[in-house]
Amino acid sequence: MPRLVMKFGGTSVANLDRIKRVAKRVGVEVAKGYEVIVVVSAMSGKTNELVGWVNETSALYDAREYDAVVSSGENVTAGLLALVLQENGIEARSWQGWQVPVKTSSAHSAARIEEIPTDNFDAKFSAGMQVAVVAGFQGISPEGRITTLGRGGSDTTAVAFAAAHSAERCDIYTDVDGVYTTDPRVTRKARKLDAIAFEEMLELASLGAKVLQTRSVELAMRYKVRLRVLSSFEEMSDNAGTLVCDEEDIMESNVVAGxxxxxxxxxxxxxxxxxxxxxxxxxxxxxxxxxxxxxxxxxxxxxxxxxxxxxxxxxxxxxxxxxxxxxxxxxxxxxxxxxxxxxxxxxxxxxxxxxxxxxxxxxxxxxxxxxxxxxxxxxxxxxxxxxxxxxxxxxxxxxxxxxxxxxxxxx
Amino acid sequence: MPRLVMKFGGTSVANLDRIKRVAKRVGVEVAKGYEVIVVVSAMSGKTNELVGWVNETSALYDAREYDAVVSSGENVTAGLLALVLQENGIEARSWQGWQVPVKTSSAHSAARIEEIPTDNFDAKFSAGMQVAVVAGFQGISPEGRITTLGRGGSDTTAVAFAAAHSAERCDIYTDVDGVYTTDPRVTRKARKLDAIAFEEMLELASLGAKVLQTRSVELAMRYKVRLRVLSSFEEMSDNAGTLVCDEEDIMESNVVAGxxxxxxxxxxxxxxxxxxxxxxxxxxxxxxxxxxxxxxxxxxxxxxxxxxxxxxxxxxxxxxxxxxxxxxxxxxxxxxxxxxxxxxxxxxxxxxxxxxxxxxxxxxxxxxxxxxxxxxxxxxxxxxxxxxxxxxxxxxxxxxxxxxxxxxxxx
Structure with a gap:
């Protein structure tokens, strides 16, 4: 069965009502026949709370302990979403980074994903699991310590899973409904793009259109992961959001994208x-x-x-x-x-x-x-x-x- | 060097100021020459918040996901305490249950500790680690899932570590300063006991003197772990609190303890x-x-x-x-x-x-x-x-x- 990665950011899972909405969206994709990997962030505000406590302990804190503390927010969301999915009759379970394992470098608080073995999920999907809920933003170092990927790292987690599992697509649910030709606050003529090339997205992202983490786009480009950016607060539809993809996949485009x-x-x-x-x-x-x-x-x-x-x-x-x-x-x-x-x-x-x-x-x-x-x-x-x-x-x-x-x- | 286990409950680590007080107490024992294992609970209120969310998801929730969610509170405290200890110049690091590993049964949300290997800590203590901060209340099942020991399980974690490491003593810091002959609210003549036998403590605990988890006392009795109950809100002294120990260790005692x-x-x-x-x-x-x-x-x-x-x-x-x-x-x-x-x-x-x-x-x-x-x-x-x-x-x-x-x- 085809696999799909869905990623939900902090505002999309800010409370239990929103987590229930997320579960419904995931259910729609399960019903279509996808084996779904969901990557979640911490409930909005939680990571900031944890970071605040760490900063209070010391100016020069141990990044390994920072990671151990700060990664806990994603674990909570992953468990709660798995529970809500189960309540909806879907076979789901949560995975923390070390359980997968998401193998990363030892660069604590800015670690790079090095390998995501797929045998663990392959076996569970074969045994009837319909949804794997993964705590984003985290992994495990060669020394067995918890690592984090840096702020916004859950986007990178999602793309890395999509690449490792050869997912059909990686849908990034956020609080904007796509990528625009320019900021709609500057001109009402700004238009949502149906598709944009990786290279264009990289230039737009680094210029301040803060929709996707730059690293996640780079990773998607390298592994040709089809990314879709869409809003978790709008009705679902098959052509919602903006597809970020290889330029060959864009049939016709303007000379200037944005x-x-x-x-x-x-x-x-x-x-x-x-x-x-x-x-x-x-x-x-x-x-x-x-x-x-x-x-x-x-x-x-x-x-x-x-x-x-x-x-x-x-x-x-x-x-x-x-x-x-x-x-x-x-x-x-x-x-x-x-x-x-x-x-x-x-x-x-x-x-x-x-x-x-x-x-x-x-x-x-x-x-x-x-x-x-x-x-x-x-x-x-x-x-x-x-x-x-x-x-x-x-x-x-x-x-x-x-x-x-x-x-x-x-x- | 002799080892000491110190356990701090939720009110003792309720916020960063209290965690700093805890770090000072730990520092005193380090200065005495102990290799210290500190077991911590979640900051007070945190576990209830997490349990509340889980209860909202479903009446019949998956206990494995409950454990994954609810165990996160202890991880936060463990990391923060390690950071504060480091800031005080003490070589410390945090350990989550699966990292030790604290091997438990698969009885999720009421798991029993089956084994705590000591080689991991032995090597780190030899290499200069002074304090191991352990997230209480949690372990890992044979299937690699996170387990919890049930409410109050951090006491049991502490006693189990003390038994595994042949610790000289296991100090349980709580919000009462010891075990009394009876409830001081009923008679002002109630007197704090300097020492009480395990069997007496078991009878008193199950009768409502809610100072220590019954399971932790049973475990201490079986492995002859000397337990001391004392307040984290009073000045430290060597004969503070109440020692819960083998009856042979009590020199002279009243016929009736309480x-x-x-x-x-x-x-x-x-x-x-x-x-x-x-x-x-x-x-x-x-x-x-x-x-x-x-x-x-x-x-x-x-x-x-x-x-x-x-x-x-x-x-x-x-x-x-x-x-x-x-x-x-x-x-x-x-x-x-x-x-x-x-x-x-x-x-x-x-x-x-x-x-x-x-x-x-x-x-x-x-x-x-x-x-x-x-x-x-x-x-x-x-x-x-x-x-x-x-x-x-x-x-x-x-x-x-x-x-x-x-x-x-x-x-």
């Missing part, structure tokens, strides 16, 4: 840096050490052996970056005339695998922004994405203009 | 029962089936082939008992003229291993009650206990009189 943005960016420019081999390392090394997440980087053509270096970063890291640069200058590691920070910028990006085969996307983007009088401060491009930094006050205007220009309202 | 009582008892009499072989089974079989906990049983001498059968039971089970007896009469299984229930009685008992070697304890007891005008309705005796049923209104008076008569105020 417009992403990041509101609170800053732009820093080191004016007149001595241009010598190793200068980039001298600049970005200290920034990385200071925990600054540099995003876009642009270097001007050098004149008279000096150049300007511009980069973007989250606006709340500007002070840290300025301190790191001042120290690097004082210690003589780098030399620059001035440091200019612009804290009133936003990043807007268009993303689409269609760009690979269609020329003129950049030109069309710049034209649309120009027509609205939006000045572009920095540009970076990748194979399937073009990003610009603009003044923050134009951000909504820019997103709306690009959404119109690439006709994202219509499929 | 006066126990059970307030809400009832007395039922089947009048003029046909006295034939098997009549007791015909009466008490249906009562057991109806869930009635019969305690004292007295049968009069038969006259003309008929007898009166009197027994005591908790007052809230009288209706059930009457129904069961009426049905048994209707079906012809037993035959009696009348059924009389007296719901206004209490049981008072004197308990002491000294009775074995001292005659006249019963006489002294009856004399003391008689001097106060207390009429005795039923008497039963065992080797170390004499119990009487009396009118409830005299209960406090009887306890006080017996406490005085046996001079329990003075050691």
């Amino acid at each position: 417009v992403a943005f990041s509101r609170d960016e800053a732009k820093m420019t080191l004016v007149s840096v001595a241009d010598r081999p190793g200068v980039s390392a001298a600049i970005f090394g200290p920034l990385a050490d200071a925990g600054v997440n540099v995003d876009m980087i642009v270097q001007n053509i050098a004149e008279d052996g000096r150049t300007d270096m511009t980069f973007s970063l989250p606006v709340d890291q500007v002070a840290r970056a300025e301190k790191a640069m001042a120290e690097a200058k004082d210690s003589g590691d780098i030399n620059f005339h001035d440091l200019i920070a612009d804290t009133e910028v936003s990043k807007v990006s268009v993303v689409g695998i269609g760009m690979r085969s269609h020329a003129g996307v950049a030109a069309k983007m710049f034209e649309a922004l120009s027509a609205e009088g939006v000045n572009i401060k920095v540009i970076t491009t990748s194979e399937i994405k073009i990003s610009v930094l603009i003044d923050r006050k134009y951000m909504e205007l820019a997103v709306q203009a690009l959404h119109d220009a690439f006709e994202l309202e219509t499929a | 006066v126990a009582f059970s307030r809400d008892e009832a007395k039922m009499t089947l009048v003029s029962v046909a006295d034939r072989p098997g009549v007791s089974a015909a009466i008490f079989g249906p009562l057991a089936d109806a869930g009635v906990n019969v305690d004292m049983i007295v049968q009069n001498i038969a006259e003309d082939g008929r007898t009166d059968m009197t027994f005591s039971l908790p007052v809230d089970q009288v209706a059930r008992a009457e129904k069961a007896m009426a049905e048994a009469k209707d079906s012809g299984d037993i035959n009696f003229h009348d059924l009389i229930a007296d719901t206004e009685v209490s049981k008072v008992s004197v308990v002491g291993i000294g009775m074995r070697s001292h005659a006249g304890v019963a006489a002294k007891m009856f004399e003391a009650l008689s001097a106060e005008g207390v009429n005795i309705k039923v008497i039963t005796t065992s080797e170390i206990k004499i119990s009487v049923l009396i009118d409830r209104k005299y209960m406090e008076l009887a306890v006080q009189a017996l406490h005085d008569a046996f001079e329990l105020e003075t050691a």
